[in-house]
Amino acid sequence: MKNNVSRRDFMKWAGISTLSIATSTIAQNNRKPNFLFILVDDLGWSDLACYGADLHETPNIDRLASQSVRFSNAYAASPVCSPTRASIMTGKYPARLHITVWHESSKNPPRDRQLIPPITEGDLPHDEVTIAEVLHDAGYYTAHIGKWHLGDAAHYPQTQGFDADIGATMWGAPNTFFYPYSGSDRFGEFRYVPGLELGEPGEYLTDRLTDEAMRIIDKVHNRPFFMHLAYHTVHTPMQAKEDVIAYYEKKLKPEMKHQNPVYAAMVHSLDENVRRLLDKLDTLGIADNTVVVFFSDNGGFINNDKMQQIPVTDNAPLRSGKGSLYEGGIREPLMVRWPGVSKAGTICDTPVSSIDFFPTLIDMAQIKLNGAKIDGISFAKLLINPDAKLERNTLFWHYPHYYATTTPVSAVRQDNWKLLLYFEDQHVELYNLVADPGEENDLAELHPDKAAELRRLLKAWLKETGAQLPEPNPEFVKK
Numbered sequence: 001m002k003n004n005v006s007r008r009d010f011m012k013w014a015g016i017s018t019l020s021i022a023t024s025t026i027a028q029n030n031r032k033p034n035f036l037f038i039l040v041d042d043l044g045w046s047d048l049a050c051y052g053a054d055l056h057e058t059p060n061i062d063r064l065a066s067q068s069v070r071f072s073n074a075y076a077a078s079p080v081c082s083p084t085r086a087s088i089m090t091g092k093y094p095a096r097l098h099i100t101v102w103h104e105s106s107k108n109p110p111r112d113r114q115l116i117p118p119i120t121e122g123d124l125p126h127d128e129v130t131i132a133e134v135l136h137d138a139g140y141y142t143a144h145i146g147k148w149h150l151g152d153a154a155h156y157p158q159t160q161g162f163d164a165d166i167g168a169t170m171w172g173a174p175n176t177f178f179y180p181y182s183g184s185d186r187f188g189e190f191r192y193v194p195g196l197e198l199g200e201p202g203e204y205l206t207d208r209l210t211d212e213a214m215r216i217i218d219k220v221h222n223r224p225f226f227m228h229l230a231y232h233t234v235h236t237p238m239q240a241k242e243d244v245i246a247y248y249e250k251k252l253k254p255e256m257k258h259q260n261p262v263y264a265a266m267v268h269s270l271d272e273n274v275r276r277l278l279d280k281l282d283t284l285g286i287a288d289n290t291v292v293v294f295f296s297d298n299g300g301f302i303n304n305d306k307m308q309q310i311p312v313t314d315n316a317p318l319r320s321g322k323g324s325l326y327e328g329g330i331r332e333p334l335m336v337r338w339p340g341v342s343k344a345g346t347i348c349d350t351p352v353s354s355i356d357f358f359p360t361l362i363d364m365a366q367i368k369l370n371g372a373k374i375d376g377i378s379f380a381k382l383l384i385n386p387d388a389k390l391e392r393n394t395l396f397w398h399y400p401h402y403y404a405t406t407t408p409v410s411a412v413r414q415d416n417w418k419l420l421l422y423f424e425d426q427h428v429e430l431y432n433l434v435a436d437p438g439e440e441n442d443l444a445e446l447h448p449d450k451a452a453e454l455r456r457l458l459k460a461w462l463k464e465t466g467a468q469l470p471e472p473n474p475e476f477v478k479k
Contacts, residue, residue, distance in 0.1 A: 032139070032224040032365055033338070034290040036217075036277065037357075039088070039228070040270060041081065041147055041173075041235040042322060044300020044315040045331045046257070047267055052317075055248060055258035056267045060275035064294060065335045067344045069383050073351040074334030075413075076298045079323050079399055079406070081172055082106075082149045084297040084354050085230075089130040089150065089160065091358030091374035095398040095467035097121060097128065103149055103170050109401070114424050114476050115408055117401045118468035122170075123151030124160060129372070131358045132161030132226065138367050141220040144168060145213045146230035162228070166195035166212045174232050177239040177266075179203035186237060186306075193232075204241060206233045206266075210273040214280045221284045226361075229277075233266050238305045238312065240265030257314050291364060292337040293357070298322050299329040303404050319439040323403025325411040325420055326439050330397060338364065338383050348386035351413060352379045353395050396461050400470045408470045412458040419444075419454035423470050428455055 046052045050062040050070065077087035082102040083094030094100050098121045101109075106122030124130075132142040141164075144157035148168035157165040175183040175191040179199035182192035196208055213229045240262050248261035248268070258264060274294070281287040300313040302321030315321050315328035322329055334352070336342060355376035362369060363378040381388045397411040400423065408423040416434040421427075430444040430451045444451045462469070 031289055034221075034224055034286060035135075035140075035226045035293070035361055035365075036281070036290055037226070037228050037293045037361075038274065038277070038295070039085075039147075039230040040294075040296045041230070041232055042298060042301050042312075043234055043267075043270075043296035043333065044313050044321065045318055045328070045333055046315055047234070047300055047313055048333050051333050053258060053267075054256045055252060055261075055264045057264075058267060058271040060271045060278070061294065061335075064274060064278065064292065064337060065345075068292070068294075068335035068337040069342050069344075069346050069348050069386055071334040071336075071348050071350075071352060073349055074295070074332050075330050075351065075353045075395060075397075076296070076332050077354045078397065079298050079325055079329035080401075080403070081147075081297045085148075085150055086124050087354045087376075088357050089124060089132070090128050091131070091355055091376040092128070093355060093375045093396060093398070093465055095396070095462065096375065096465040097124075098466075098468055099124065099150075100398060100468065101401045102172050103151065104172065105401070111473065112476070113402055113407075114473055114478065115402075115470035116473045117408060117470045120468060123155040126155070126159060130160045131361060132157070132228070134161075134362060134367060134369070135224075135226045135365060136161045136163065138365060139224060140365075141223055141225040142228075143213075143216045143220075143225065144228045144230070145216070146209045147172070147232050147235075148230070157228075164216055166216075167193050167209060169194065173235050173237070174205060176237065177205040177232070179205075179208070181205055181208075204269060206231055206269045206273055210276050213277065217280060217284070221286050224365075231270065231273075233270050234263060234313075236301065236305045236307075236312065238262040238266070238308055240269060244268050257316055259314070260308070260310055260312055262308070263312050288339045290339070291361070292335075293361075294333070294335045295354070295357075296332040297354075299324070299327075299331065302328070317438050320405050322405065323399075324405035325397050325399055325409050326405075327433070327437065329405065336383055342383040343386060346386045348382050350379070350382055350386070350388075350390055351395055352382070352390075394457070396458065396465075398462065398465075398467050400468060410458055410462060410467075412454050412461070414454060414457065417450060417454060419451060419458065421455060421458055430454070 049058045050065040076084040078084045086099045103122045106120045109117035142162045143164040144162045146167045184190040244265035248264040318328035320326040320328040359378040363380045394414045400408045411420045420429045429442045431439045
C-alpha cells in the first residue's frame with residue numbers, strides 16, 4: 001500500500017520545533033547540528049576491530065566508536081544496497097517503496113528459477129520525501145558524495161533535495177578504484193564516476209571522495225550542513241594500494257577469521273579517511289556541533305570476487321552474508337557521535353534499522369514532522385541513555401529475489417525471536433538471537449506456536465505494505 005501523501009503536503013507539515021531532549025547542548029545553544037553521514041558499501045558486521053575483526057586494523061574508526069554510542073543490533077533494511085539506501089533517504093521499508101533489489105536488476109528478473117521475482121522500482125520516485133529535502137527546507141546545505149544507486153540521471157541527488165552532488169550514478173560499483181575510475185573491462189559496459197575527471201595517476205577512489213567531501217565542508221561549514229558521504233569501498237572489485245596489501249600479506253595467519261589481504265587493505269584505507277574527516281572537523285572548530293554517523297548498507301560479501309579465488313570477507317560469528325536475511329546479511333556496524341549529548345563509549349543492544357535514520361536525524365535537528373507517514377522511529381533517546389526503551393519491538397525484511405546466498409525470503413524479528421519465511425516451499429525457520437546469534441539451531445519445530453504467531457505477523461505486514469511477491473515459474477523444471 002503506497003503512501004498517498006504528496007511531497008508538497010509533507011513539506012507543509014514539516015516545521016521547526018524544540019527538541020524534547022532537555023539535556024541537549026545543541027538545543028540549549030539554539031544551534032542546528034551538522035550531520036556527517038558516512039555510509040560504507042558491503043562492510044560486514046565483524047569487519048572492524050571494535051566489532052571483533054582479527055586481520056583488519058581500524059584504529060581511527062575504533063576511536064570514533066569510543067566517542068560514540070556503538071550499536072550491537074543495528075540492521076540494514078535490506079541485504080543488498082539500493083533498497084537500504086532508499087530506506088535511509090525516506091524512512092520507509094523497501095517493501096513499501098517497491099525497491100527491493102539493486103537498480104540494474106529491477107526490471108529484468110531471472111526467469112530460469114523456480115520462482116520469478118517481481119519487477120520493481122529502479123528509481124526512487126520523486127513523490128517520496130527524502131531526508132535531504134526536509135533538511136534543505138530547514139536551512140541545511142545538503143551534499144551527496146559517492147555512490148547513489150537510486151535511479152537514472154532523472155533521479156540523481158539534485159532531484160531529491162541535495163544542493164551538491166559528486167559521483168552519483170545509477171551503477172552499483174565502479175569499474176576500478178584507481179584514477180581515472182573508468183573503463184569497460186569489468187562490467188562489459190563503459191562505467192565512470194562523474195566529477196572526478198581532474199585527478200592524478202595512482203589516485204585512489206576512497207581518498208578522492210574524501211577530498212571532495214572535505215572541500216565542500218570547507219566551503220559551507222559556517223552554516224548547517226548534511227554531508228551524505230557514500231563510499232564505494234569495500235565493494236568489489238577488490239583493489240587496494242600495493243604497499244598496504246603487502247603489509248596485510250605479512251600479517252596474515254592461518255588461524256585468523258579474515259583471510260583476504262586485499263580486502264583488509266581496503267578497510268585500512270577507509271579507516272585512514274575516517275581519520276582525515278574527523279581531523280577536518282577538529283581543524284575547522286565544528287566537531288562539537290557535528291553529528292557523525294557511521295554505517296554500512298548490507299552485510300559483508302562472503303563469495304569470491306571475480307579477480308580472486310578466496311572469499312571477500314567472513315561475517316562470523318554471524319551466519320551467511322550479503323543477499324541473505326540471516327544476520328550476516330543484514331546486521332551492520334553502527335556508531336553515532338553526538339557531541340555533548342551521546343553517552344560516549346557505550347554499547348546499545350536495542351535493535352534499530354536504517355529506516356530509523358530519517359526520523360532520528362530530523363529529531364536531532366529539532367524539526368517536527370506532523371502526520372508524516374514513515375516506518376522508522378527516532379532512536380535519539382538511545383544516544384543519551386543506551387538502556388532506554390523504544391516504542392517498538394518488531395522489525396521486518398523482504399527480499400523476493402535470488403542471490404548467491406539465498407532464495408526469495410522474508411523475515412521478522414520480534415524481541416529476541418526471528419522468523420524467516422522462504423517462498424519456494426513456504427518453509428519457516430525460527431531462531432532465538434540472544435541464545436543463538438549465529439542462527440545454528442532452528443527452533444520452528446520446538447516452538448510451533450511462536451513460529452505460527454510470527455508467520456501471521458509477517459504475512460500481515462507483507463499485505464499492509466503492499467509487498468511484491470515472487471510468482472511460480474510455469475516453465476521451470478526441477479532437476
